Amino acid sequence: MKINLLSHSLNELIVLFEQIGEKKFRAKQLFQAIQTQGLKSIEDLSTFSKDLRQKLSELYTLDRPEISVNQISRDSTQKWLLKLADGNEVEAVYIPETHRGTLCISSQIGCTLTCKFCHTGTQRLVRNLEPHEIMGQIMLARDAIDDWGLINQERKITNIVLMGMGEPLFNYDNVAHALKVLMDPDGMQWSKRRITLSTSGVVPMIAKCGEELGVNLAISLHATTNDLRNILVPLNKKYPLEELLDACAAYPGVGHMRRITFEYVMLKGVNDTPEHAKRLLYLVYGIPAKINLIPFNPWPDAPFERSSNNAIHAFAEILENAGYSSPVRTPRGEDIMAACGQLKSESERPKRTLEAARETATLNLMDLFQD
Numbered sequence: 001m002k003i004n005l006l007s008h009s010l011n012e013l014i015v016l017f018e019q020i021g022e023k024k025f026r027a028k029q030l031f032q033a034i035q036t037q038g039l040k041s042i043e044d045l046s047t048f049s050k051d052l053r054q055k056l057s058e059l060y061t062l063d064r065p066e067i068s069v070n071q072i073s074r075d076s077t078q079k080w081l082l083k084l085a086d087g088n089e090v091e092a093v094y095i096p097e098t099h100r101g102t103l104c105i106s107s108q109i110g111c112t113l114t115c116k117f118c119h120t121g122t123q124r125l126v127r128n129l130e131p132h133e134i135m136g137q138i139m140l141a142r143d144a145i146d147d148w149g150l151i152n153q154e155r156k157i158t159n160i161v162l163m164g165m166g167e168p169l170f171n172y173d174n175v176a177h178a179l180k181v182l183m184d185p186d187g188m189q190w191s192k193r194r195i196t197l198s199t200s201g202v203v204p205m206i207a208k209c210g211e212e213l214g215v216n217l218a219i220s221l222h223a224t225t226n227d228l229r230n231i232l233v234p235l236n237k238k239y240p241l242e243e244l245l246d247a248c249a250a251y252p253g254v255g256h257m258r259r260i261t262f263e264y265v266m267l268k269g270v271n272d273t274p275e276h277a278k279r280l281l282y283l284v285y286g287i288p289a290k291i292n293l294i295p296f297n298p299w300p301d302a303p304f305e306r307s308s309n310n311a312i313h314a315f316a317e318i319l320e321n322a323g324y325s326s327p328v329r330t331p332r333g334e335d336i337m338a339a340c341g342q343l344k345s346e347s348e349r350p351k352r353t354l355e356a357a358r359e360t361a362t363l364n365l366m367d368l369f370q371d
């Protein structure tokens with residue numbers, strides 16, 4: 001199989017070129033063509049001789065994932081179901097807004113974690129994505145919305161969030177590799193301030209992520225007691241709230257200008273009362289933070305309901321009165337199941353209905369935890 005070069009760093013390309021007796025500056029030309037012009041095929045690189053193009057094309061490729069399904073929501077959110085070279089599928093979502101655009105990408109096919117409110121969590125982990133498949137989602141999105149060749153300020157995609165399928169800190173090496181290439185000053189020069197990595201709380205990897213990548217950190221918090229979080233986000237049993245919040249407080253660079261984002265999904269009757277809001281304030285006290293309230297996005301057979309608008313606004317008001325910015329995230333792309341936590345490879349759906357039903361049954365236990 002040909003080696004995909006989409007996420008090769010400049011140094012890696014230089015080594016490849018040395019091996020085939022080619023000059024360093026050629027490697028840089030190729031790197032820039034891939035990263036800044038969106039070169040799709042080595043054959044198209046007209047500054048290279050025909051021989052060299054042919055030699056490279058025999059061994060290497062710049063293929064993006066293939067689009068299996070392209071859906072555009074009523075609110076213009078665009079979701080791509082992408083087929084990878086081995087036939088597995090992942091999803092990426094583009095969310096255009098006024099003066100900005102966010103691309104949400106996946107880090108794994110499925111997820112090992114089983115957060116109870118998350119659709120991806122009902123799909124088992126198939127495998128980690130390779131660096132070129134992570135980068136491939138960005139390349140493909142830029143191709144699809146014609147976002148190449150523009151200077152930074154004019155890009156349609158201004159922000160990249162790792163909030164799609166999978167737990168990025170369980171695929172750290174591949175995610176880090178792709179993000180470093182994305183931020184390379186000779187390439188796309190993506191600013192670390194415009195990249196957000198969301199984690200369900202893999203505590204031992206948090207400091208490393210801050211030190212090596214320096215990207216924004218989002219934490220999927222969702223509960224204010226260990227008892228409830230153990231159920232909603234089972235990883236909490238391994239890394240409880242105290243350890244998670246200590247890691248956030250110590251996140252490199254965090255301060256007035258750089259806040260941690262806490263994501264909090266609003267589940268009716270489960271975590272949405274004023275008492276929960278007050279406990280949340282107590283938990284994040286002392287950590288420069290933003291709190292994103294995410295109205296629960298339903299999926300078939302989901303064992304939860306979205307909190308009422310009144311409950312969400314009362315919750316937000318308590319946070320805001322305490323001085324926190326706590327925007328309520330407007331669900332985007334709901335009609336095409338592209339909203340947070342709804343992502344799941346289409347091909348997985350039919351196989352898992354029995355299992356989903358079983359999960360729903362066990363979740364009646366949740367009643368125990370309503371205050």
Ligand code: SAH
Pocket residue numbers: 115117118119162163164165166167168198199200219220263265294295296297298299340341342
């Ligand atoms: N695995 C990482 C990255 C995925 S991010 C993480 O969990 O942080 C996806 C975000 O959407 C997370 O904050 C997740 O908790 C949230 N989410 C999952 N299912 C959801 C749902 N059904 N409705 C709203 N938000 C959901």
Ligand code: SF4
Pocket residue numbers: 111112113114115118119120121122164165166167200220
């Ligand atoms: Fe995995 Fe994140 Fe979904 Fe939890 S919320 S199951 S960690 S993708």
